[in-house]
Amino acid sequence: MLKKIRLHGSVTSASELVIIRGCSRTQVHQPTRGVSARSSTDERDLVTKWVGKIFGEEAINDPTPFGLKRMDWSKVKDLEVTMGRDAAPVVSDDGVMKTFRKLLAGTQLEEEDLRLAYSANEDGWTAEAFHTCVDGYGPAIVWGRTSGGAVIGGYNPLGYDGFGSDKSTMGSFLFTWPDGDTKVGKPFKLPKVETDQLAVIDKMDQGPQFGPGDLKILLKGGNPRKVTSKLIDYQRPSPKSKSLFNPAVETTTSAELVELKVYVRRGGKLKYTLDGLRWKSEFVQDDSGSGPPTGIFTS
Template sequence: MAEVKSNLSKQAESQLLSLFEPVKLSLLYKASVHGYNSAAFHNKCDRQGPTLTVGYNNSGFIFGGYTSKSFAQTGQYLADEKAFLFSWKSNDPEKQPLRIPVANAQYAIHDNNLGPNFGTALVFLNGNVAAVITNPGQYYTFNAAELHGGDLNLTECEVYRVESLGYALEKPWRTVQWKAEKRKELIDTIRSYKPPVLSVPQFRVLLVGPVGAGKSSFFNSVNSVFRGHVTNQAPAGSSATSLTTKFRSYFTKAGRDGKPLPVVLCDSMGLEEVTGAGLDVDDVVSIIKGHVPDRYQFNPSMAIQENTPGFIKSAEMKDRIHCVAFVMDACKVKIMSAKLEEKLSAIRKKVNFIGVPQLVLLTKVDEACELVASDVSSVYKSKFIEGKMQEVGARLGIPVSCIVPVKNYSTELELDCNTDILLLSAVVQMLRFADNYFDDISFDEKCD
């Protein structure tokens, strides 16, 4: 499906944003595309956190309401002291929007199975048609003519997720030296690493994550650091389905003619929420145990079997995965579906049972936060990114100490020292986690 575009002009969006502290608006629902009905609204907007509902009418009014609570069809009233209604006329762009705070916060939102319902004072999609009803009273006090000009018919209805962009903390919550010397130190640490198991020349990391999260781009970015320029060896880009269809073990060299580095990044097919699509959970187990050969073509409808051509029956320690890195897009943590979360949880349980350490790479932190976009070294001063790391940790059941933010190279032609430091720091964490794996195996397996 083509990208759904907002009806808000830049001026109108700016006016809306003036009602908040620094926030980011992400379009969840558009009635003209998804349907003027409550079922479509709830399918797109339930459990999305704070939202802004925006209605448009032929009289030139842009109006609606905000709630900091999640819609969940509880059938109850939701208390929300932060809720408010708003309005302004699009033909008067210089005038500040009218802001109507909730008068009785206990009844701010009527969370039923109908459309967005602000305490019955303003109800969208009434009767599953392009209209609203208004009932000024004890929950919200306003003049209906000022809110919508008496025009109850909608030309469009949109709902946006509202995400705080936070602010720059006075002190970073993780300490990083953003210097060229630190970059060199990290490179030297990776180059000089030797696995403690004699039969294992390189530690192997499996990258697992949803389609488009940046798994292949992460390898390309790390490879770029050691090549000295931006490269694009692994297929990467934007697509609704996984661009990676084969299992690939990517080796990185210290320069074009240098020695192979002691890390192998293993790329896998992207995860999809639909059954029979994307990477199969059982394939992940086979990869970790070393049974899947390089360049194996994934079959989303059937996991690899012992009788599958190329299946490695007698996998050695060097063939196994020594660390699993879940790759998550910082821009999409909030909208991760329940089915995808269930699939990630199933993989986590399997990996835990096998005993392989896990971490999370939080990608696209620059796209998620304007503060980081303007200065990568601000990543640990960003309250927003800190919140994202806590959120992904809670959803995957992984401690924040096991989550590292990264920025992949995507549009750049030249390397950046601070971007390199984030990428190299992630690889060093993988190295440390792999060491934990080797520490846990029996003494006999460490010997020839």
Template sequence: MLMEHTFATYEMSDATVPEDATVEDAVLVRPLLKNTQLETRPLTVVYDANHDGWDPRAFHQGVDAKGATVILARDKGTGKVVGGYNPKGFCSFGGARPSVAAFLFYEMEGTPPTFQKLRKLKDGKLSCARDDANFGISFGLTDFVIGLQAGEERRATSHLGEYFECGPENLVSLFGKETSVELSDLKVLVGSYEDGEDIPYSGEVLDSFQFTNNGLQESIFFN
């Protein structure tokens, strides 16, 4: 079992997984998973906002304790896909789930779709900034956020450069010049595991960060 402890690679995987043919969007994201714990593992969709609901409760019911996650979001205005990879997944424990191997990605111009990865900057802190049962997705504090909050359920924001790099195009946002967009789709894919098989990071992680009145406080947890 590959456990990621280094920065994500920009290389794309050429792995072929037969099960991808029956899982929506699995073929699309497979090349992104080079050197990750999901590179050759069959994938499954555990959350589809248009089917399950655009709210944190539905999101966490689908994704919690399922291990590493691939987030796929589509900008309603441009139709372009953006997303992120969270190696530590979600569990609704309230703190951040750090990983140096986390990355964001965005769709570049051209057919068929190709993606550019954006790696973590400096260290793994705040790769998943809010693992909160009442909140959706947050890579860094501002780099890629889909809060799923009432009245702004489909709103996604992105301000790159604090915890994730801006990439070769020196982007301000995953969405190009726009820092706030409305989404038409939001899905989460995770690895498919057999009954009784260990799912990495399905519980508390070895290191985490809690929000306090004085800012961030590091905490130590165990699986």
């Protein structure tokens, strides 16, 4: 059984202007903003105290004890969903990005310049087009609008690779403006509940999916625009809500999309290297990245 790694490490910032072509649109990469780390306490837990007694203070103070680099959890984003505050605006955001930017507080994308990686109306309502455009680029925001007016979507902190994996994380969330009013209405931000299992389903033959059926966009069959939502593994907007849709118009757990877009960080695919016992991702400007190695996000 493959070891489960819930999320990748920190990424570096770009410093030069680069143009990268991919998936029917040109990406203009601008310098990205650094992400500040959260402060952490220096209190020792039982394990640290036990190590100190056996191996001495040198082992505790050594940044690479026994040749293994310590994990600085204060620099890791997306361990959980940040509630109670909004992310600040980013100058490069376009109209759609401005609507969901506030939801990205505490995520890897909070201060990053974003780009439109996939547009179903431009690139095609197929799973193949979806994966061609988004695989390997890291954390992604899925954004859609239904025929009933609801604006819905989700944040995937692990990104897409199409390896057929069920990804585990407590950093993913869904969101919805049920009435579609993104200018005045306040969005519902809906974290994963109870366990991190089946947070994101990533299969090559289908589109984005969160939970077993909390948000499912297959992009195949007779109606590739069909979207279903039955909230079980993610929080509900209210106790009576069963889906992300507009209850005044869409009374079932099924609807039809008129728009579907996916946004990622500007730049090339992530480059992964093995750092001790964990994989570390690096944001690169060129084509040297190839996305995550097979299996590092699977259970």
